[in-house]
Amino acid sequence: xxxxxxxxxxxxxxxxxxxxxxxxxxxxxxxxxxxxxxxxxxxxxxxxxxxxxxxxxxxxxxxxxxxxxxxxxxxxxxxxxxxxxxxxxxxxxxxxxxxxxxxxxxxxxxxxxxxxxxxxxxxxxxxxxxxxxxxxxxxxxxxxxxxxxxxxxxxxxxxxxxxxxxxxxxxxxxxxxxxxxxxxxxxxxxxxxxxxxxxxxxxxxxxxxxxxxxxxxxxxxxxxxxxxxxxxxxxxxxxxxxxxxxxxxxxxxxxxxxxxxxxxxxxxxxxxxxxxxxxxxxxxxxxxxxx
Amino acid sequence: xxxxxxxxxxxxxxxxxxxxxxxxxxxxxxxxxxxxxxxxxxxxxxxxxxxxxxxxxxxxxxxxxxxxxxxxxxxxxxxxxxxxxxxxxxxxxxxxxxxxxxxxxxxxxxxxxxxxxxxxxxxxxxxxxxxxxxxxxxxxxxxxxxxxxxxxxxxxxxxxxxxxxxxxxxxxxxxxxxxxxxxxxxxxxxxxxxxxxxxxxxxxxxxxxxxxxxxxxxxxxxxxxxxxxxxxxxxxxxxxxxxxxxxxxxxxxxxxxxxxxxxxxxxxxxxxxxxxxxxxxxxxxxxxxxxxxxxxxxxxxxxxxxxxxxxxxxxxxxxxxxxxxxxxxxxxxxxxxxxxxxxxxxxxxxxxxxxxxxxxxxxxxxxxxxxxxxxxxxxxxxxxxxxxxxxxxxxx
Numbered sequence: 001x002x003x004x005x006x007x008x009x010x011x012x013x014x015x016x017x018x019x020x021x022x023x024x025x026x027x028x029x030x031x032x033x034x035x036x037x038x039x040x041x042x043x044x045x046x047x048x049x050x051x052x053x054x055x056x057x058x059x060x061x062x063x064x065x066x067x068x069x070x071x072x073x074x075x076x077x078x079x080x081x082x083x084x085x086x087x088x089x090x091x092x093x094x095x096x097x098x099x100x101x102x103x104x105x106x107x108x109x110x111x112x113x114x115x116x117x118x119x120x121x122x123x124x125x126x127x128x129x130x131x132x133x134x135x136x137x138x139x140x141x142x143x144x145x146x147x148x149x150x151x152x153x154x155x156x157x158x159x160x161x162x163x164x165x166x167x168x169x170x171x172x173x174x175x176x177x178x179x180x181x182x183x184x185x186x187x188x189x190x191x192x193x194x195x196x197x198x199x200x201x202x203x204x205x206x207x208x209x210x211x212x213x214x215x216x217x218x219x220x221x222x223x224x225x226x227x228x229x230x231x232x233x234x235x236x237x238x239x240x241x242x243x244x245x246x247x248x249x250x251x252x253x254x255x256x257x258x259x260x261x262x263x264x265x266x267x268x269x270x271x272x273x274x275x276x277x278x279x280x281x282x283x284x285x286x287x288x289x290x291x
Numbered sequence: 292x293x294x295x296x297x298x299x300x301x302x303x304x305x306x307x308x309x310x311x312x313x314x315x316x317x318x319x320x321x322x323x324x325x326x327x328x329x330x331x332x333x334x335x336x337x338x339x340x341x342x343x344x345x346x347x348x349x350x351x352x353x354x355x356x357x358x359x360x361x362x363x364x365x366x367x368x369x370x371x372x373x374x375x376x377x378x379x380x381x382x383x384x385x386x387x388x389x390x391x392x393x394x395x396x397x398x399x400x401x402x403x404x405x406x407x408x409x410x411x412x413x414x415x416x417x418x419x420x421x422x423x424x425x426x427x428x429x430x431x432x433x434x435x436x437x438x439x440x441x442x443x444x445x446x447x448x449x450x451x452x453x454x455x456x457x458x459x460x461x462x463x464x465x466x467x468x469x470x471x472x473x474x475x476x477x478x479x480x481x482x483x484x485x486x487x488x489x490x491x492x493x494x495x496x497x498x499x500x501x502x503x504x505x506x507x508x509x510x511x512x513x514x515x516x517x518x519x520x521x522x523x524x525x526x527x528x529x530x531x532x533x534x535x536x537x538x539x540x541x542x543x544x545x546x547x548x549x550x551x552x553x554x555x556x557x558x559x560x561x562x563x564x565x566x567x568x569x570x571x572x573x574x575x576x577x578x579x580x581x582x583x584x585x586x587x588x589x590x591x592x593x594x595x596x597x598x599x600x601x602x603x604x605x606x607x608x609x610x611x612x613x614x615x616x617x618x619x620x621x622x623x624x625x626x627x628x629x630x631x632x633x634x635x636x637x638x639x640x641x642x643x644x645x646x647x648x649x650x651x652x653x654x655x656x657x658x659x660x661x662x663x664x665x666x667x668x669x670x671x672x673x674x675x676x677x678x679x680x681x682x683x684x685x686x687x
Contacts, residue, residue, distance in 0.1 A: 007517045010542065014509045033297070039304060095300060119345045121530025123537060123564045133541050139513075140543020215506050218530050219343060224504060230305035234298055260510035267472070267501040274302060282298050 010139045011260040017145045019252020020152035021214060024207030025225055026232035027244040028200020034239015035176045036193045038087050039095045042106040044226030046201050049075050050208020051217035052117055060128040072209035073202055080201025084194050114219055121218030144213055156245055163241045172196060176239040231270060235277045237284025246286055331370035332627045335392035335401035342380030344405045346560055347605050351403055351427055354606030357593050358613035367620025374398060378409055385409030393420050399627040402612040407431040407474055423633040425615055427608040430656060432478050439633055441655040443611040445577050447475055448482025450553035453661035453681040454575040455483040458551050459492030464521030466492060469511055471527055472499035479526040479553050495520040508538045516544055523548050528555035533564045540568035557666055557675055559603040569666045577659050578604040578646040579677045587645035611644045658685035
C-alpha cells in the first residue's frame with residue numbers, strides 16, 4: 001500500500017492543482033447557468049484571454065504577475081459585462097439562441113487572439129522565484145503548482161464562504177432557487193445577475209492568469225477548458241459552489257490519478273465519469289434542490 | 292425535472308463543443324488566376340498560412356524563396372510564377388486548396404504539404420490529373436505506389452528507425468515509449484521498434500497520450516519514472532513538444548531518464564520555448580544547420596539574412612524541392628509540360644543538397660544519411676548540435 005501511495009502521490013497532488021484550476025472556471029459557468037439560465041459557451045474564451053494576458057505581461061518578476069492579475073481582472077470585468085449585456089435581450093428565448101450567440105462570440109474572439117498572438121502554443125513562465133522543482137516526499141514537483149494549490153485553494157474557500165455564509169451569497173442562492181420570489185421582495189434581480197456574470201468572468205480570467213504556466217495559452221485551449229468545465233458542472237450539479245468545487249476536484253483526480261492508473265483509457269476517462277454520473281444521478285452529485 | 296434536462300443539455304453541449312472545435316476551416320489564400328497559356332511556368336506552393344502548422348508553412352515558404360532568390364527567380368532557365376495556397380490544418384482545407392491550384396489556377400507542378408492527412412487526401416487528385424506533386428514534408432508510410440507524388444523530406448517512420456539501433460546499443464537497460472496518439476506518433480514508434488528489437492533493445496512499456504487533448508503529461512511521466520526505465524523514446528511536435536520537455540524536467544526525469552526523440556521535438560522555434568529543460572535531449576534528424584558543406588553554408592547564410600533564423604529541416608526540404616524542380620524543368624526543356632517534368636524528376640540520379648547528396652528511393656523519397664543531435668548551449672543559446680551519424684536509410 002505504501003508503495004502504491006508513493007508511486008501515485010505526485011499524481012494525486014497534481015490532481016488537486018488541476019482540480020482547483022478547473023474550479024475557477026466551472027464555478028462561473030455553473031452559477032451563470034444556474035441563476036440566469038444562460039448557457040455561456042464563451043466561458044473558455046475568458047480563460048484564454050487571461051492566459052494570454054499572463055503571457056504578454058509576465059516577465060519572470062512578481063511585479064509582472066501582479067500587473068497581469070490586475071489587467072486580467074479588468075479584462076474579466078469587461079468581458080463578463082459585455083457578455084451579460086449581449087445575452088440579456090435573449091432572456092427567455094431558449095438555450096439554442098444563447099448558445100449560438102456565445103459560440104459566435106467565442107469563435108470571433110479566438111480568431112482575433114490568433115491574429116494577435118499567432119497560432120503557436122505560448123508556454124508562459126511563472127515568476128522566476130517559483131520556476132523550479134522541489135522535492136515532495138522524494139518526488140520532484142514544480143514549486144509553482146504547489147503555490148498555485150495554496151492560492152487557488154484560498155480563492156475557493158473565499159468564494160465558498162461568500163456564497164454560503166454571507167447575505168449577498170444568500171441573495172444569489174435565493175435568485176438561483178426562485179428568481180420571481182426574489183424580485184417580488186423588491187430586489188432588482190438583473191443587478192444580481194450582472195454581478196454574478198461579471199464575478200464568474202473575473203474568476204475565469206484570473207484562473208487564466210494563474211493557470212497559464214499549467215495550461216499554456218494557444219489556439220483550441222478555449223474549447224478544451226470549456227469542455228472540461230461543462231463536464232465539471234454536469235458532475236457537480238448546477239448553480240452550486242460546493243458542487244463545482246467537488247466536481248472539479250473529482251475531475252482533477254480522474255485526469256491525473258485516473259490516467260496514471262489506466263493510461264490506455266485516458267481518452268475515455270473524462271466522458272466515462274460524466275456518463276456514469278448522468279446514469280446514476282442525472283441532476284449532478286451535489287445539485288442545489290430545484291427540481 | 293428541469294435540472295435533469297439541463298444536465299443532459301450541458302452534457303450535449305460538452306460533446307458538441309468537442310466536435311465543433313474539430314472543424315475550424317481554412318481560407319483560401321491569394322494568388323492570381325489569369326489563364327494565360329504562354330508565360331511563366333506556374334508552381335503551386337501548398338503550405339499552411341493559418342492554424343497550428345503555420346510556422347512549418349512559413350519555414351517551407353522561406354526555404355523555397357531562398358532557392359528562387361539564389362537563382363534569379365528562374366527554375367531550369369524558365370521564368371516561374373509561384374502561386375501560394377493555404378493548406379490550413381485539416382484534410383478538408385488542404386484538399387480544397389490543392390483543388391483550387393490544380394483546377395482553377397492550372398498550375399504545372401505543386402510543392403509543399405505539411406500534414407499527412409492532407410497528403411492522403413490529395414493522392415487521387417494528383418494521380419488522376421497527372422500533375423506532379425513534389426512534397427516537402429508530409430510522407431505517410433502507406434504512400435508507396437504513387438506515380439506523380441515525390442517527397443524531398445523522409446518517410447514518417449524513418450526518424451524513429453534511425454534512432455532505434457543506436458538506443459538499443461547505447462542504453463544499458465529498458466526503454467519506455469511515450470508518443471502522441473495519432474498516425475505520426477504510431478508510425479514513429481513502429482519505425483523505432485523496427486530497428487530497436489533486432490538490435491537487442493528492451494521495451495519497458497508503450498503508451499500513447501491523447502492528442503491534442505493532453506497538456507498535462509504528469510501522470511504519464513510519473514508512470515515512466517516509476518517503471519525504472521533507463522531511457523525514454525518519445526514523439527511530440529509543436530506545442531505538445533514544448534509542454535512535454537518542460538514537464539519532463541519539472542517532474543524530475545531529466546538527469547535520471549535519458550530522453551531520445553524524433554527530431555521534431557526540438558526543431559525550430561519550439562526549442563526557444565523549451566529553454567534549459569531541453570538541454571541534453573537526443574534527437575534524430577536528416578539535417579541540421581551546422582552540417583559542414585559549402586552548399587549548406589551558403590543556404591544557412593542566405594536563409595538567416597532573409598528570416599533572421601537558422602533553417603529547419605522543413606525549410607531545407609522545401610529548398611530541395613525547388614532544386615528538384617530546377618533540375619527537372621531544365622531536363623524537360625523549360626516547358627510547362629507536367630508529364631515531361633514528372634518523367635524528368637524520376638530520372639534525377641543525384642541531388643546536391645545542404646544535407647549532403649541524396650538519391651531517390653524506389654518509392655520517391657530520399658535515400659539519405661541520418662544524424663544524432665544533442666541539445667547543447669552554444670554561445671549562450673540552446674542549439675541542436677550533430678554529435679554522431681546514425682547511418683543511411685531509404686535504400687530498401
